Amino acid sequence: MAADALPRTRLFIDQPLSPGGVAALDGDRAHYLRAVLRQGPGDGVLAFNGRDGEFLAHIETLSKSVGTLRMDRQTRCPANDAPPAPWLLFAPLKGGRTEYVVEKAVELGVGRLVPVFTRRGDVNRVNIDRLRANALEAAEQCERLDAPDVADGIDLQKLLSDWDPARTLFVAAESGVAQPLVTAVTASAGKPVAFLVGPEGGFDQQELDALRRLPFVVSVGLGPRVLRADTAAFSALAVWQAAGGDWRSADGDARPPNRT
């Protein structure tokens, strides 16, 4: 079967996947296949679980809220040699912009998403289940082999006090001296990193002072214009992937490189 004849439907299935094996569909996915996509037994899908690569499968059974997939063959191997994926720590935003940040961050290869509550943030709670569903959906669509973690929301101070100092924390600078983003991320290629983006109102002075005192924090500059928080978040991730991550391969073929 040619690569372009693979099914367009792609599902994250959190179960072991192997050639010939069977995986159960949960209620949401069974409903999605049957009622939204109007699919039934025999129709093909692609399945991935973040560990075993990707499989061409077909629907074996499907009823209203349950179903099973049978794996036919492996279509992509696990990406065991993938560089460490960057994390994104972000203050939740108003008006659907949080969902947009999640979608874009997943496409841009984020490994972990952490909602962070700050003093000037204007959103003080998030619906984590919804963000996790957004992240899975984006992972299914962008042909990732894994789905990023979406952590529970956490206060900035608590997050910083438990931080692993081996992971560089880039903070999008709103003022003061900072390294150009491309310089900072190029120097961190292949190392564990995270980006912290504050709320639209910015960090307050105490938060900025606390951040600057931490040895693992690097302030990065995102140019002379004032960026909205969502723009800063995915600009940082895009520049990371381009200059320090997995967009650097000489063959810029946009198809998944390990499709078999």
Next chain:
Amino acid sequence: MAADALPRTRLFIDQPLSPGGVAALDGDRAHYLRAVLRQGPGDGVLAFNGRDGEFLAHIETLSKSVGTLRMDRQTRCPANDAPPAPWLLFAPLKGGRTEYVVEKAVELGVGRLVPVFTRRGDVNRVNIDRLRANALEAAEQCERLDAPDVADGIDLQKLLSDWDPARTLFVAAESGVAQPLVTAVTASAGKPVAFLVGPEGGFDQQELDALRRLPFVVSVGLGPRVLRADTAAFSALAVWQAAGGDWRSADGDARPPNRT
């Protein structure tokens, strides 16, 4: 007056601006100041026109649909030495994503926005007046000194037949061999460039073949994941600014550098 005490309201005023001079407010801006922001004579605003820098001004007169601003002093000089701004050519998208692309592209310093109609595009007309208003609003908010041009929509073939070959046209590759984005844009720093991003359904084969034959076209790769069209658009612009544009200055201070 300290820089942080400048007024938050910032307006694009398409008239000559000079110290002591007066500029007329159009109906929309007079209404916005009076009815939305509840401002009146004596209140301060910042004004810019894309040519004369930025001025601190105050409202001299204001009624329902007319008004005048008096310029008090220049707050920023014209950015005469700015590198050429990249252009973005994009197939219009559904569901508010076009407006989002415009907002982000303006924040990311685009010089010209061109809606492009392609064979597989699922939006065949755009409201140019609305896009121009979106672009002005984003320019006002992100502290740019200019507002980008928003061109009328144009068919891809016509656009390419009239293209100035001195301007490199980067095309986000969906398949085939392509240069890594960061390599391509670093090599084009300081030169006129444009990015072309297709519709969600991609370019069709004839369009791709036509693009590849053009000497000014460079295919660029945006990594192993499948990006949505909006993600590709602002990722390309962010990487351009970071690696080839105005995010490279050693002082990453995010405040406008030429604020006086």
